[in-house]
Amino acid sequence: MTPIDSLPTPSHSPIIGVFDSGFGGLTVLKALLRQMPEARFLFLGDTARLPYGSKSQRTIARYAAESAQFLVHQQHAEFLVIACNTASALALDAIQAAVPVPVLGVIEPGAAAAAANSTTRNVLVIATEATVQSHAYAEACRRHGLRGIEKACPLLVPLVEEGWVDHPVTDQVVRIYLHELLAEARQAGQTPDTLVLGCTHYPLLRPVFERSVPAGVRVIDSAEATAMQAARQLGILPTPLNPTADLPQGHVRCFATDSVEKFERLGSRFLGLPVGPVSLVDLGG
């Protein structure tokens, strides 16, 4: 495999480390590639210890800090994107304390995108159990003058991983979750006009959500907002690709802590192109 620093890229293009507990974060990498097709990317999926979404803050912070240190100290990443809502919600401080480079999570850009869209200032957020319990989205929404109602949807990640992204069972599960969430909003006297997909697996269900939300509710995911924010922080003028253009493939190197075969097989579904050979990493977990 070609070492990332010998790839034929201008030497000033930054090395961006992207980290997730699994491969869902590849939806964020996809958005980053579209915004910054000239950058070089390292992606680490801590697949031996996924999912983070059902674990405690202490455990998530330890796993995430170890993963960040691998990308920065061993792979020389100069900028980190935490492409995992759970780690962004529960471990951003721990990661920032663990490495000497800028670290960007997905929660704040997601809330900022919701603020830019919402006129009623009432926002719905769906995410994993741990992200919801942290109330990180509700707090980020509050900072943007929004009222956010959050709901954990633990069946959606397994449904995506089962490949049931266009399936009547998934439609039904999404309708049940949305029904419960909208009932809660109604009871609180809110009129939400924005639904934030607060988990990196959910963009694959975007069509299901778009046909299931009431008229007037816009579905946004934080991946695009995070990619634009990363470009701004890196001082890179975004050169977004046409959505139908092929993604550049040469500037990505992937690592996983377990089963590279499964990563290679499922990862391409999330990235929208083959993830290439994946290197196995032992983080001691």
Added chain:
Amino acid sequence: MTPIDSLPTPSHSPIIGVFDSGFGGLTVLKALLRQMPEARFLFLGDTARLPYGSKSQRTIARYAAESAQFLVHQQHAEFLVIACNTASALALDAIQAAVPVPVLGVIEPGAAAAAANSTTRNVLVIATEATVQSHAYAEACRRHGLRGIEKACPLLVPLVEEGWVDHPVTDQVVRIYLHELLAEARQAGQTPDTLVLGCTHYPLLRPVFERSVPAGVRVIDSAEATAMQAARQLGILPTPLNPTADLPQGHVRCFATDSVEKFERLGSRFLGLPVGPVSLVDLGG
């Protein structure tokens, strides 16, 4: 918390260590308690690293060996029951090599119970992805003169953990999985009369399976068979409790590697009685 060896129990009653990646194995502990109400039990759920079902053999073997060593070396278990189909399928040898006490998995007793039931000698097995990929059930069936067809059902564990054990979505998912499995059996010219629930979460869905299987197919889970085999190996005359009798509660101590609150909350669903205070253990993962 009362240390297990100061519990008021005859000194000759063995200390049985029961291990699972999560709390599903509490369905096996429940069966053990019914068979051997006088024994003392230690239960370890490696919840910081669950689920094992989607991980590789190497990783599962390492996690399981560490957990077994904790139960034997630090908690003085004299007999181990691996109440996790995935660890039994992929790591039984590694666990037996790691500790100096007898180790019993759930696969072999499950296959033996299927053999005792089946007259057509054709058996269906549903389990996690890793258990199915290992073909441990198919091989155990073959040793008993059975032909086993296995199927991974990755949505069932999340559905149980969401609490949707009596829910139309779960009924639908079970029907879809069974339909696919029966079609495969038909194509292979088989006439199965037995369905083995090869995952410790599945006994909670037993009523769903019983109303979904074709007439003449009997649903069995390996928990009871494993408990009877453990009693035999320990030389204990089984003194099974009446199924409606209250379970004895004093002789169980639980450990978890993550979030004891979640363990306490969900665990009682599987054990059928409060799991009591759970001790947090750090296995270094």
